[in-house]
Amino acid sequence: MTDILTVHEVRINEEIDIVHVRQAARDLAVSVGFSLVEQTKLVTAASELARNTLVHGNGGRARIELGRALDGTPTLRLAFTDTGPGIADIDQALTDGYSSAGGLGLGLSGARRLADDFDLDTEPGKGTTVTVGFRARRPARG
Amino acid sequence: MSRTSVIELQDVLLVTIQGELTDRDAMALQEELTSSVASSSARGVLIDVSGLDIVDSFLARTLHDIAAASALLAADTVVVGMRPEVAITLVELGLTLPGLGTALTVADGMDKLNGSARPR
Ligand SMILES: Nc1ncnc2c1ncn2[C@@H]1O[C@H](COP(=O)(O)OP(=O)(O)OP(=O)(O)O)[C@@H](O)[C@H]1O
Ligand SMILES: [Mg+2]
Numbered sequence: 001m002t003d004i005l006t007v008h009e010v011r012i013n014e015e016i017d018i019v020h021v022r023q024a025a026r027d028l029a030v031s032v033g034f035s036l037v038e039q040t041k042l043v044t045a046a047s048e049l050a051r052n053t054l055v056h057g058n059g060g061r062a063r064i065e066l067g068r069a070l071d072g073t074p075t076l077r078l079a080f081t082d083t084g085p086g087i088a089d090i091d092q093a094l095t096d097g098y099s100s101a102g103g104l105g106l107g108l109s110g111a112r113r114l115a116d117d118f119d120l121d122t123e124p125g126k127g128t129t130v131t132v133g134f135r136a137r138r139p140a141r142g
Numbered sequence: 143m144s145r146t147s148v149i150e151l152q153d154v155l156l157v158t159i160q161g162e163l164t165d166r167d168a169m170a171l172q173e174e175l176t177s178s179v180a181s182s183s184a185r186g187v188l189i190d191v192s193g194l195d196i197v198d199s200f201l202a203r204t205l206h207d208i209a210a211a212s213a214l215l216a217a218d219t220v221v222v223g224m225r226p227e228v229a230i231t232l233v234e235l236g237l238t239l240p241g242l243g244t245a246l247t248v249a250d251g252m253d254k255l256n257g258s259a260r261p262r
Contacts, residue, residue: 019162022196040196040227044235047198051165096236106199110235 002067002075012050012080013059021050021062025078028066032074034136042076042134045114048107049080049130055101057082057128074136077117083127090120146171148178154186154255155179155217156248160193168204176211186255187212190248192223202237209242219243222251 008028010021025046029039046062053060060082067075087093094112099105108130112118117133145160146167155178159171179187189205191197197205209219220243232239245251 015164015166019164022162026195037227037230040225040231041234044196044198044231047196047200048235051198051200104199104203104237106236110199110237113234113236114231 002069002077004065004067006066008064008066010062010064011059012053012061012082015054018047018050018054022047024062024064025076028064028076029134029136032066032076032136034074034076034134038134038136041114042078045111045132045134046078048111049078049132052107052130053080053082053084053128057084060084060127069135075133077131077133079129079131081127081129086124086126086128087120087122088124090122094120148175150182150184151252153182153184154188154252155182155184157187157189158193159189159191163194163201165200168201172204172208172211175208176215179212179215179217184217187217187219188248188251188255189219189221190223190251191221191228192225194228195225197224197228197232197237199235199237202232202239206239206242218255220245220251220254222246222248 008024010024011017012021022043026039026043029042050062060080063079065077067077069075092098094109096109097105111132115132116135119131122128147158149156157175175187205221212219222245243254245254
């Protein structure tokens with residue numbers, strides 16, 4: 001399991017908040033020594049999921065947990081929660097190219113590929129939480 | 143927050159994007175650029191993305207749409223300077239940007255638009 005070291009919350013109510021989520025995710029990833037490729041994957045996944053929270057979930061929040069695995073590896077876990085319409089057909093939503101909104105339909109499935117761990121918790125009419133986890137490949141500094 | 147500049151070099155529009163782009167910034171760029179292509183009768187659009195530290199699906203779609211609209215206005219689009227970590231991430235995201243011309247540097251991109259690939 002993972003020890004949680006710090007928790008950050010970013011609200012997602014308007015478009016600029018997508019930028020705020022990206023910046024918070026980037027800053028935390030840099031602070032614990034994620035490589036440039038790892039940072040880029042993480043920030044890109046965060047951008048996709050924050051946009052989904054805003055556009056499909058009618059807004060919500062991102063919770064970013066900085067942790068440490070048993071072997072000392074830094075971990076980042078990002079949970080995006082909304083109280084929007086939920087997702088009726090999870091398999092369909094996770095299919096590459098499916099979009100109910102005229103998008104490319106790659107945000108959710110792509111974020112899943114980019115992450116080391118992925119979890120989707122949703123209930124029609126109640127809301128959605130998408131969680132992605134990332135581990136730094138190289139050992140923490142210091 | 144983001145700085146985007148468009149300059150006209152002969153009959154090519156050179157676009158430089160830097161910093162954090164909101165979705166609205168991306169859409170504004172698309173509109174502005176497409177109008178510029180029409181009014182300047184440019185033959186090519188060169189988009190320098192070396193200043194971007196991520197390209198997500200929204201921005202990728204915008205780049206794709208810029209190229210499609212420019213093509214209807216008889217201009218080719220070439221994206222240059224993508225960072226390697228951005229390219230790796232885009233592929234994993236599932237975005238390979240088919241149909242979008244690419245080059246490594248602005249000079250290579252200009253050559254590509256002028257139809258004379260520079261020897262490697
Ligand atoms: N938080 C959410 N709440 C409700 N529905 C969602 C949520 N996230 C995703 N979905 C559904 O899953 C579909 C697929 O999401 P995905 O991010 O892959 O594509 P998209 O957002 O439509 O397009 P894009 O490629 O631009 O991200 C969405 O079209 C939407 O129907
Ligand atoms: Mg999406």
